[in-house]
Amino acid sequence: MTALPTRSLEAWRYTDLRPLDAMSFAEAPAAPLPDDLPDIGVPRLVFVNGRFDAAASSTLMFAHGFATVTEESDLPLALINAQHAQDGLTLEIPAGVDAGVVLLISYANGGALHPRHRISLGAGATLTLLEVIKGEGVYWHNPVTDIVLAQGARLAHYRLQNESREAFHLATIRAAAAADAAYESFTAVMGAKLSRAEFHVELTGAKAHTHLNAAQLLGGSQHGDFTSVVRHKAPDCSSRQTVKSVLSDAARGVFQGRIEVDRVAQKTDGYQMSQALLLSPAAEMDIKPELQIFADDVKCSHGATIGALDEEQVFYLRSRGIPEDTARAMLIRAFLTEALEPVTHAGAHALFEAAIETWWTGK
Amino acid sequence: MLEIKNLSARIGDKEILRGVNLIVPDGEIHAIMGPNGAGKSTLSYVLSGREGYEVTGGEAIYNGQDILALAPEARAAAGMFLAFQYPVELPGVGNANFLRTALNAVRRARGEAELDAVAFLKLARAALKNLSMQDDMLKRNVNVGFSGGEKKRNEVLQMALLRPGLAILDETDSGLDIDALKIVAEGVNALRSPVFSALVITHYQRLLDYIVPDRVHVLAAGKIVRSGGPELALELEARGYAGLEAA
Numbered sequence: 001m002t003a004l005p006t007r008s009l010e011a012w013r014y015t016d017l018r019p020l021d022a023m024s025f026a027e028a029p030a031a032p033l034p035d036d037l038p039d040i041g042v043p044r045l046v047f048v049n050g051r052f053d054a055a056a057s058s059t060l061m062f063a064h065g066f067a068t069v070t071e072e073s074d075l076p077l078a079l080i081n082a083q084h085a086q087d088g089l090t091l092e093i094p095a096g097v098d099a100g101v102v103l104l105i106s107y108a109n110g111g112a113l114h115p116r117h118r119i120s121l122g123a124g125a126t127l128t129l130l131e132v133i134k135g136e137g138v139y140w141h142n143p144v145t146d147i148v149l150a151q152g153a154r155l156a157h158y159r160l161q162n163e164s165r166e167a168f169h170l171a172t173i174r175a176a177a178a179a180d181a182a183y184e185s186f187t188a189v190m191g192a193k194l195s196r197a198e199f200h201v202e203l204t205g206a207k208a209h210t211h212l213n214a215a216q217l218l219g220g221s222q223h224g225d226f227t228s229v230v231r232h233k234a235p236d237c238s239s240r241q242t243v244k245s246v247l248s249d250a251a252r253g254v255f256q257g258r259i260e261v262d263r264v265a266q267k268t269d270g271y272q273m274s275q276a277l278l279l280s281p282a283a284e285m286d287i288k289p290e291l292q293i294f295a296d297d298v299k300c301s302h303g304a305t306i307g308a309l310d311e312e313q314v315f316y317l318r319s320r321g322i323p324e325d326t327a328r329a330m331l332i333r334a335f336l337t338e339a340l341e342p343v344t345h346a347g348a349h350a351l352f353e354a355a356i357e358t359w360w361t362g363k
Numbered sequence: 364m365l366e367i368k369n370l371s372a373r374i375g376d377k378e379i380l381r382g383v384n385l386i387v388p389d390g391e392i393h394a395i396m397g398p399n400g401a402g403k404s405t406l407s408y409v410l411s412g413r414e415g416y417e418v419t420g421g422e423a424i425y426n427g428q429d430i431l432a433l434a435p436e437a438r439a440a441a442g443m444f445l446a447f448q449y450p451v452e453l454p455g456v457g458n459a460n461f462l463r464t465a466l467n468a469v470r471r472a473r474g475e476a477e478l479d480a481v482a483f484l485k486l487a488r489a490a491l492k493n494l495s496m497q498d499d500m501l502k503r504n505v506n507v508g509f510s511g512g513e514k515k516r517n518e519v520l521q522m523a524l525l526r527p528g529l530a531i532l533d534e535t536d537s538g539l540d541i542d543a544l545k546i547v548a549e550g551v552n553a554l555r556s557p558v559f560s561a562l563v564i565t566h567y568q569r570l571l572d573y574i575v576p577d578r579v580h581v582l583a584a585g586k587i588v589r590s591g592g593p594e595l596a597l598e599l600e601a602r603g604y605a606g607l608e609a610a
């Protein structure tokens with residue numbers, strides 16, 4: 001097996017995988033599906049411990065079986081995934097088809113899982129993919145998702161990472177968007193003991209667009225890392241990133257965001273904002289924005305803030321009779337608003353709202 | 364009835380209120396005037412329970428209850444309301460959601476049924492209309508991008524919905540044009556009843572033409588240095604505060 005990356009690699013400076021390295025994972029025990037899986041009235045595809053569960057899944061015309069993997073990158077986790085992948089979702093939406101909404105559920109309760117998902121949309125096709133990722137106990141989930149969007153295609157990709165608090169979650173998501181295509185994504189990072197969501201988005205055709213938003217809500221001694229590399233390879237493309245982190249107790253959040261603009265990518269419009277709310281003095285946030293710009297006519301901006309809840313705002317709400325806890329919850333929800341903007345599907349939106357609410361009240 | 368007895372408070376080691384004595388009986392409206400920095404806003408914050416003030420002596424009793432021991436939300440539930448001198452902006456919090464959450468929190472605390480979205484909207488629209496405010500104020504984020512006058516009106520809107528028993532208005536007239544001033548005054552006068560009382564903090568006699576106070580008090584250097592009828596405001600307008608501190 002390829003070795004796990006270490007902190008001596010620049011890309012892994014803030015996330016230490018030694019706790020994972022020290023683990024060995026037994027085969028997952030047989031897992032009965034929990035009965036509290038979300039249902040938003042759309043077709044669902046279910047993976048249990050990294051394996052497709054046909055009995056629990058809807059039949060979907062565009063879903064195909066797993067095919068062997070060749071990994072061309074040198075990303076350590078993608079290489080490890082390729083060495084172990086045994087299953088995964090393959091979704092191929094033909095040109096011009098609106099495939100509606102698909103719910104992808106990953107449930108795990110043990111073992112090391114390396115699913116390899118592939119999603120491709122033909123020219124002008126559209127799909128909303130909502131991933132709900134849950135589990136119980138100790139396991140390592142190392143999914144790789146490769147996304148190819150042909151001209152004018154649009155994928156809305158929402159992820160609710162709500163893994164077991166004892167689990168490791170290291171996801172690699174790669175998307176390539178051709179001319180006029182759009183990759184709109186939002187990830188809620190709430191679960192796992194240690195997690196990283198690493199996005200690589202390439203805008204390969206003129207006027208391609210991406211939204212790469214995230215909300216990290218972490219407590220206890222959780223570690224959450226959101227890493228993104230957006231590469232503008234064609235003119236007139238735009239990328240928007242809003243990453244909000246709410247950290248309580250001794251939680252630690254990481255945001256690394258790199259925007260690369262090739263020489264040909266004139267009129268690039270890139271925006272990146274990372275904001276963190278620290279709810280306790282022991283919480284910590286590391287932010288590393290990077291711009292690599294080789295074109296001369298571009299608009300790229302980035303910003304970062306780290307702060308606490310504004311006590312003046314808390315008092316204003318309380319003075320109107322709103323209990324302190326509710327006041328703080330309202331302000332945290334308000335803080336997250338901008339990150340949730342790409343989530344236009346009502347059912348998905350409600351699911352995230354409920355998850356955020358549960359996170360706060362469970363604290 | 365609000366009874367403030369010998370109330371002293373400081374911020375850090377700075378003494379700001381130095382023994383305030385004041386009684387506002389039910390059904391009455393009292394005005395508080397006084398020079399900049401006298402402690403008027405401090406008094407309103409201490410009464411509402413804002414953090415950062417240390418009460419070093421005295422008490423404040425509202426309807427027989429020692430309010431200084433209560434959390435701010437409990438004071439609101441007990442019927443107190445502060446219209447802020449500088450209303451706070453809440454980016455990301457919709458005004459309708461804010462108003463409904465506040466109203467239902469107060470209703471719940473008072474043992475009244477909560478309002479659903481439809482019933483709330485009906486009530487809010489009527490209140491907006493009374494204050495000559497646009498319906499779209501409900502859709503905007505609380506006070507974000509509001510003009511100075513709009514913020515003050517939004518305070519009065521909250522007051523109209525929460526229907527407090529005791530309102531403290533801290534310079535709600537500052538920054539209002541003459542029409543808005545009349546509307547705000549009507550908003551206060553509409554609440555007048557034998558069980559409503561108000562403390563109106565202002566620098567201008569003009570407001571008191573529309574909200575006629577039962578009593579006028581002068582707060583200077585952390586103390587009430589003079590009290591009188593409505594004519595006191597006219598006298599202050601003519602002569603200023605010179606000589607009052609020593610009184």
Ligand SMILES: Nc1ncnc2c1ncn2[C@@H]1O[C@H](COP(=O)(O)OP(=O)(O)OP(=O)(O)O)[C@@H](O)[C@H]1O
Nearest residue numbers: 374377379397398399400401402403404405406448
């Ligand atoms: N947080 C603070 N730290 C230190 N001093 C403060 C603080 N807040 C208020 N003060 C001081 O307390 C005094 C009283 O302030 P306050 O705002 O109560 O005055 P005011 O009577 O409302 O004045 P104005 O008419 O200008 O509104 C002032 O000298 C002010 O500088």
Ligand SMILES: [Mg+2]
Nearest residue numbers: 403404405448
């Ligand atoms: Mg003041």
